[in-house]
Amino acid sequence: MHPTAKQLIGPKARKVAAGAAALAGSAWIGGAVAQTEAAAAAAPALVRPGLVPVSSLSGADTAWMMTATALVLLMTLPGVALFYAGMVRRKNVLNTLACVVAIAALVSLLWFAGTYSWAFTPGSAWWGGQARVGFGGLDFDLAGGLVAVSHIAPHIPESVYAMFQLTFAIITAALVVGAFVERMRFAAMLVFIGLWSALVYTPIAHWVWEPGGWLAKMGVLDFAGGSVVHVNAGMAGLACAWYLGPRRGYGREAFEPYNLGFTMAGAALLWVGWFGFNAGSAVAADGRAGLAMATTHIAAAAGALSWMLAEALLRGRASLLGLCSGLVGGLVAITPAAGFVTPLSALVIGLVAGLACYWGATGIKRLLRVDDSLDVFGVHGIGGIVGSLLTGLLADPRIGGVSGSVVTQALGVGAVMAFSLAGTALLLWLVDAALGLRVAERDELAGLDLALHRERIGG
């Protein structure tokens, strides 16, 4: 690795120092070894998105990243959709699904309208630039043989990189739904999520993953989004659950899940799709991506079994929901670590996460006294925190080129937690004042499927 191309937090935020000469055959150019010395000499290192010859792209990396993008989108549509819809009561299943679909569409358009630019182009340490605002800049010039690339991943088209990152923005927003299901007005939800994606998710992504971001420069390790996605969604979910208040009948009535078969199907899509989430965050089809895929899988399996064991010991039996929750907890925890740790460390992370997330969804939930409907904080928040801290402890410099620091990780996680909680609460207050967030009591009792959509699940 070229000594000036310092890999601070993994391939997603490679710091390409100005003037770092991509001249030697072994130099990193934003994460991909130069194909030839000639090509390397002809390609100056980028510090912002720009046009490069099509010949400088890596076909293998591009193909893998397009595949990874599809996998991560599948995690939301229909992964998270099914995972959540199976857990709500029958009268709210369609609304839950509708929320996820609508959020995917909304966040997608906002992304190309501006949030991609503000997250992933250079600006300040706190906010990105305007270079890609207004659906602009993802250029492909057939006659000229030029294609736009991001400085963060100059070996793949920027269109692919932007799409890949978009799927992360989508799933983060979709995860928050789990905290406020069964009681938020649909239009107000869309306005809130749109603002949240732009004003909470976007800056956090910039801080952690754009090389000029302040957390990136501080050396926070987050391979695929432990803090950007999961801690962020967990804290936002907590804020939503607290602000909206509990559902009618919470703590007195049994809120029976509609169909845990849906939940299992969703969890399976999450498990498989997470290969795109973590291995795709290597932004290359290489050995590190392969390792990230293996660590991801090991952590998922370990998380499933450790949650199952906890449940069996404390309640006397295993459950399908427990298995599904544990595997997701393991996946969440390995997310910041996948490209930094060994398979054995991944086992440790998964086992710890399964137990921690079980406690998060039970004991901690009771302590917080908040109706986080589907335990977004308990699983994603706690899992993300645990995984981020363990990354500091277990990161192997032979794998990622950097050592971890628990203190640095704690500072990074703390900053994300504080900003997400405060930012989300402020947006909730604003949208509530303008539009009203909570559905009327009669609508909540009748069920949001009928009340908000005039639709009813069949059968």
Place this chain on the structure above:
Amino acid sequence: MRHSERLAIAAHLHVLLRRKTGRVTDTEWMAADRAYALEIVRFTRERAQSDGLPELNEWADKLEAATYQAAAAPAPRRPLAQALAPQPPDPPPVPDRYVGGIR
């Protein structure tokens, strides 16, 4: 009480509520869904008291009786061969694990 009879009561109450209170209801859902029907009963009685419309109470009573009767309705007649065949055990009641959280 047959479904058609419950539907007739629901339809009558639908028209009454529409005329007297402006509230629009789902007649079919009222006849089919217990929770919705009971909520309409509650609403009807509330408006009967607040707006001074005693005729609403009569039809609220009828809908409530019809709803509870539907819940307690005897099982339809089964052929003898089916009734004598070994029966699968009843599913256990919904556990209280879903009170205060689903996990």
